[in-house]
Amino acid sequence: MLDQGDKEERSLQTPEMVSDLEMKMNMTKVAPDSGSYLSVVNQFMQKKGVVGEMEEKLAFAEEKVWGWGTAASVAAGQSMLWECGAEEAGEYLQAVDDIQKLIESLESLSITSDQEGTDILQRADSVLQTAMVRLEEEFSYMLVQSRQPLELELSSFRSSEGYVTEEDFSGCFDDDSIDDSQVKLEGIANKFDEFTVDLINPSVIQNLKCIADLMIQSDHDLECCQAYSSIRRDALDEGLFILGIQKLSIEEVEKMEWEILDSYIKKWIRAIKIFVRVLLASEKRLCNQIFGELSSLGNICFVDTAKGAMLQLLNFGDAIAIGRRSPEKLFGILGMHDVLQDLLTDIETLFSEENGSSVSVEAHEVLLRLGESVRGTFMEFENAIERNVSSTPFARGGIHPLTKYVMNYIKTLTAFKDALDLLLEIKEGGHESPTVSSSTTASPEGSNGSFSKNLSPTVHNLLEVVSMLESNLDMRSRLYRDDALQHFFLMNNIHYMVQKVKSSDLCLLGEDWIRRHNRKVQVHATNYERASWNTVLAWLKDDGIGSGGSKAVKERLKGFNFSFEEIYKNQTSWIVPDPGLREDLQISISLKVVQGYRTFTGRLGSYLDGTRSADKYMKYTAEDLETLLLDLFEGSPRSLNSQRGRR
Incomplete structure (x- = not known):
C-alpha cells in the first residue's frame, strides 16, 4: 500500500503520469520474468510512439479544418474554399482524408481502451464532423454557383410546334378560316431525342465528386444526397417554369377558360418531352458523374430530385383525363396521349429502381386514363353532331358550318390514326352503315351497300361520323319549302365533303366512298336543275x-x-x-x-x-x-x- 507521502505525491500527478506509473508498477511485478518484462516495455514504447504520431497528424489536420471553419466564417467574409484555388482545396481534402484514416487506425488498433486513445478519437470525430458540415456547404455552394442558365439551354427546344385545334364545337360553326388550318402535329419534333445538356459547369464536376466521395466514406451519404436533391429540385422547378408549366390543382384545371386551357395543353405537350428527354436525361447523367453510375446513392438522389416535378406534370395529365369531356378537347388529349406513350419507355428507364417505380406506375395509369378520355370525348363529338338540330333552313343553300366543322375535325383526326386505331373500337349494331345513303338522298346504288369488316377502327369510326353528318344534312334539307333548294343544299354540302376527302388524308375513307358521293353530287345537281328549270324549259x-x-x-x-x-x-x-x-x-x-x-x-x-x-x-x-x-x-x-x- 502507498504511505501518506506517496499519496500526496500521487495526487499531484497528471492522469497520464498515473497511467505511466501504473504500467511501471505492473512491469515491476513481472520483473522475475525478464521476457515478459521486455515485451510489456516494448508495447508501452510502441503505443507511446503511435499515439504521439497520431496526435501530431491530428493537430495538423485539425489546424487545417478549423482554419476554414463553417458558415460562420463565410458570413464573416471568408471566401469559399474552392474559390481560393485548387491547391488550397486539395490540402483541405487531404486533411479530411487524413482524419478519416486516423479514425480508422484508432479503431483498428486497440489503443482506445485507455483515456488517451479515447480523447484522440473524440477529437478526430469532432474535427471530421466540422469538416463534413463545411464540405456540405461547399458542395451546395458549388452546385448553386455553377448552374448553367436553363433559359439559354432550352431556347432551341421551346419553339417546337404542337398540334392545331379547331374552334369550340359547342359554339358557332361558321369560322371559314378553319378550312386553311394546317395540322402540324404527328407528335412533337424529335430533334431533341436523346439530347443532354450541361446543367452545371463541367469544370466543377470533379470537385463535386471528390466531396461526395469523402462524405460517403465518412458515412455522411444521406447529408450529401439531401444537399444535392434540395439544390437540384429547385433547378428542375425552374426548368418547368421556363417551359411554361406551373403547379395547378385539379380544381384549378377544371375552372380554366377553354382558350387558356388549350394554350396550357400545348405547352404541356412540348414541355414534358423536353423535360424527360433533355432535363431528366441530363440530371441522370449529372448524378452518375458525381455519385458513380453503379452507385445506388446516385439513383436515390436522382429520384428524390426528379420525382416531384415529374409527378407535377403527370398530375396535369390526370386532371385533363378525368375532366369534363367536350369535343374541342379531343385533339389536346390525343396529343397528350401520343407524347406520353412515346415517353413511357424513357420514364421507365429513368425511374427503373424500386424507389422510383411509383413514378412509372403513375405514368402508366395516366396514359390509360387519357386513352379512356379519348374514347369518351370521341363519343361526345358524335353525340354533338346528332344534337345539333335547327328549325330554320340555312340561308342561300350554301355549305353549312356544321359540314365545315365536322369535315375539318375528322381531317385533323387523321394525324392521330395510329393512336386512334389502338384506342377506338368498332361498334356493332350502331349507326346505319356508312355505305347506305341517307333516307331521301338519291343514290345510284340504292341502299344495298355493304360494310367492309377489314376497315381499321379509325376508318370505321370516321365513316360513322360522316354518315351521321349526312343524316343531319338530310334533315336540314327538308326545312326548305323549295324542292330545288333542298337538292341544291345537299349538292353543295356533299360536294364539300368529297373535296375534303380527296384533298387530305381523309382519302383513307376509300375510293369507293369518293365515287359514291360524287354520284350523289351529280344526282342532286340533276334533281335541282329539273326542279328549277323544267318549268322554264316547258x-x-x-x-x-x-x-x-x-x-x-x-x-x-x-x-x-x-x-x-x-x-x-x-x-x-x-x-x-x-x-x-x-x-x-x-x-x-x-x-x-x-x-x-x-x-x-x-x-x-x-x-x-x-x-x-x-x-x-x-x-x-x-x-x-x-x-x-x-x-x-x-x-x-x-x-x-x-x-x-x-x-
Whole structure:
C-alpha cells in the first residue's frame, strides 16, 4: 500500500503520469520474468510512439479544418474554399482524408481502451464532423454557383410546334378560316431525342465528386444526397417554369377558360418531352458523374430530385383525363396521349429502381386514363353532331358550318390514326352503315351497300361520323319549302365533303366512298336543275303553236320571261362557294336554256315579225341569257328591268 507521502505525491500527478506509473508498477511485478518484462516495455514504447504520431497528424489536420471553419466564417467574409484555388482545396481534402484514416487506425488498433486513445478519437470525430458540415456547404455552394442558365439551354427546344385545334364545337360553326388550318402535329419534333445538356459547369464536376466521395466514406451519404436533391429540385422547378408549366390543382384545371386551357395543353405537350428527354436525361447523367453510375446513392438522389416535378406534370395529365369531356378537347388529349406513350419507355428507364417505380406506375395509369378520355370525348363529338338540330333552313343553300366543322375535325383526326386505331373500337349494331345513303338522298346504288369488316377502327369510326353528318344534312334539307333548294343544299354540302376527302388524308375513307358521293353530287345537281328549270324549259316547247299563231308564241315567251326572271331574282342570291362546281352548274343550265331558247326563237320568232310589240316578248337574245346565267349562285341578289334585258 502507498504511505501518506506517496499519496500526496500521487495526487499531484497528471492522469497520464498515473497511467505511466501504473504500467511501471505492473512491469515491476513481472520483473522475475525478464521476457515478459521486455515485451510489456516494448508495447508501452510502441503505443507511446503511435499515439504521439497520431496526435501530431491530428493537430495538423485539425489546424487545417478549423482554419476554414463553417458558415460562420463565410458570413464573416471568408471566401469559399474552392474559390481560393485548387491547391488550397486539395490540402483541405487531404486533411479530411487524413482524419478519416486516423479514425480508422484508432479503431483498428486497440489503443482506445485507455483515456488517451479515447480523447484522440473524440477529437478526430469532432474535427471530421466540422469538416463534413463545411464540405456540405461547399458542395451546395458549388452546385448553386455553377448552374448553367436553363433559359439559354432550352431556347432551341421551346419553339417546337404542337398540334392545331379547331374552334369550340359547342359554339358557332361558321369560322371559314378553319378550312386553311394546317395540322402540324404527328407528335412533337424529335430533334431533341436523346439530347443532354450541361446543367452545371463541367469544370466543377470533379470537385463535386471528390466531396461526395469523402462524405460517403465518412458515412455522411444521406447529408450529401439531401444537399444535392434540395439544390437540384429547385433547378428542375425552374426548368418547368421556363417551359411554361406551373403547379395547378385539379380544381384549378377544371375552372380554366377553354382558350387558356388549350394554350396550357400545348405547352404541356412540348414541355414534358423536353423535360424527360433533355432535363431528366441530363440530371441522370449529372448524378452518375458525381455519385458513380453503379452507385445506388446516385439513383436515390436522382429520384428524390426528379420525382416531384415529374409527378407535377403527370398530375396535369390526370386532371385533363378525368375532366369534363367536350369535343374541342379531343385533339389536346390525343396529343397528350401520343407524347406520353412515346415517353413511357424513357420514364421507365429513368425511374427503373424500386424507389422510383411509383413514378412509372403513375405514368402508366395516366396514359390509360387519357386513352379512356379519348374514347369518351370521341363519343361526345358524335353525340354533338346528332344534337345539333335547327328549325330554320340555312340561308342561300350554301355549305353549312356544321359540314365545315365536322369535315375539318375528322381531317385533323387523321394525324392521330395510329393512336386512334389502338384506342377506338368498332361498334356493332350502331349507326346505319356508312355505305347506305341517307333516307331521301338519291343514290345510284340504292341502299344495298355493304360494310367492309377489314376497315381499321379509325376508318370505321370516321365513316360513322360522316354518315351521321349526312343524316343531319338530310334533315336540314327538308326545312326548305323549295324542292330545288333542298337538292341544291345537299349538292353543295356533299360536294364539300368529297373535296375534303380527296384533298387530305381523309382519302383513307376509300375510293369507293369518293365515287359514291360524287354520284350523289351529280344526282342532286340533276334533281335541282329539273326542279328549277323544267318549268322554264316547258315554255319553249312548240307543241300546239301552229293553231295559235302569234298569240300562242307571245304567251309562251311571256311565260318564259316571267319564269326566267323569277329564278334569276331568287337564285342569284343562292351560293355555290366552289368555283368549279358553280361553273359546271352554270354551263349545264346554259346548254339547256340557251339552246332551247335559241331553237324556239329561231323556229317561231317569225310569228312576231312586223309587230310593234316584238321586243316586249323577245326581251332577251341567246347571248343575253348566257351572260345573265353567269350571275347565278354568287350570293348577291339581283333583279332584271321589267322592260328590257341586257343586250
